[in-house]
Amino acid sequence: MTTDTQRVKADAFKVACSSCNLRELCLPVGLASPDLEKLDSLVANRRTVARGDTLFRSGDEFQSLYAVRTGFFKTCVSSEDGRDQVTGFQMAGELLGLDGISNDRHSCDAVALEDSQVCVIPYSQLEELSREFTDLQHQFHKIMSREIVRDHGVMLLLGSMRAEERLAAFLLNLTQRLQARGFSASSLILRMTREEIGSYLGLKLETVSRTFSKFQEEGLLEVKQRQIRIVDQAGLQQLVNGAGGAC
């Protein structure tokens, strides 16, 4: 535990929210300077999470939210029997831990898929601050609401799409988020295994693999292990928007 604290300190040549290059994607979106400076004081700590380690686990006491600063996470829930389900992948600027508010305990695991760094946002202080700053309050509510809307989109995917449509939707969503962060729209490196993609999409890893191969044959993608190049974005988009003919 002491080593943990030390690690936090070691990371703490801090970058303030107000000067963070993620401020347009993260909690501070749209905040003017007085609010922003208050937020700086709140988000004092960093935490480093090595690839494969958990940021929090289901059942852990909930105290803080986390904003991904660098790296990549997955969250997964599991049922009493061993079954588990990846519920999301989080990249820089995205928030982790919202599930914990409901119970004062986390209800899912957050696992780093590569060496990562997060900003620690003590929740009780966030509540306090958002009582004072209406923009912050509103922004926080928007982020929670956006998570709900995202989840509904995943339900639509899981409930009514076929394997190819699911994978196409997944890739388009990933590239869009990467693009918002200044990465290429057409070329990406997957941070997760086929099995993790499968879990997220409600498919078996073999099906994911076969579908990647199929997309490659059809000239939609180039796939080399985890290196993906999107050759025909419009083609993927068309798959998602109903394979039904474009009459």
Add this chain to the structure above:
Amino acid sequence: MTTDTQRVKADAFKVACSSCNLRELCLPVGLASPDLEKLDSLVANRRTVARGDTLFRSGDEFQSLYAVRTGFFKTCVSSEDGRDQVTGFQMAGELLGLDGISNDRHSCDAVALEDSQVCVIPYSQLEELSREFTDLQHQFHKIMSREIVRDHGVMLLLGSMRAEERLAAFLLNLTQRLQARGFSASSLILRMTREEIGSYLGLKLETVSRTFSKFQEEGLLEVKQRQIRIVDQAGLQQLVNGAGGAC
């Protein structure tokens, strides 16, 4: 539009939150009297929604949340092509419209499955009030978080369960919520069609129907159209917790 306003007025022999019999299930949970009285002033309006009518539609401007007072709703999202997905069923005490906060527009439809009445909660006033009353603020955050956790549970169901497990989980969830409202734990009337259940569970209506029949043959349920009697609750529970043997 005028008729709408008149209807609202006609409903408005108001029951205050502080004396509402749903206060232990709804937004006021855990609030002490000063907060509660403030809430009363906020939730002034009622709205009646006839069976089959929509409370709001995807794309509508977002202004208010709604607490179900009586009746039963479904929410559904749809993709560009016609596909749509039921994302939830809401009963007395549950909140509708959280999806709208993210965009100032609703992103799903809310449809009454029986004649219903909702309390209208103007959102901007709720934000304002929750800046003043920390318990209310905290309670509101919990409700949003709970919705996220619920959605993750549905993802688990859609992503990794088989038809029987899905239906069993659905029935147990329904009865549990009904029980919390003082209804029988073992006997219920479904408010939705087989098709709506199927959409929620990612199954076709025929599969839902067959699974009901199967449960009946196996002595788990008695099914007479929409009248359901749960004969062997433990048996259903066991189905959900992994049909894998109880070694």
Add this chain to the structure above:
DNA sequence: CGCAGCCTTGAGCTACCTCAACCCGGGTGG
């Protein structure tokens, strides 16, 4: 070099879907 983790591909199986016929109950109109 050899091992371990991940990925790919094939062959056969099965849970669920599709299509189609029929039934039931409640509301309407003659």
Add this chain to the structure above:
DNA sequence: CCACCCGGGTTGAGGTAGCTCAAGGCTGCG
């Protein structure tokens, strides 16, 4: 009051998308 209709619901038969099981291939690391 009965005939009819219509929106659910049930049941059957056959098809198929995705799963399971199994073998083998890459890649990076000790």
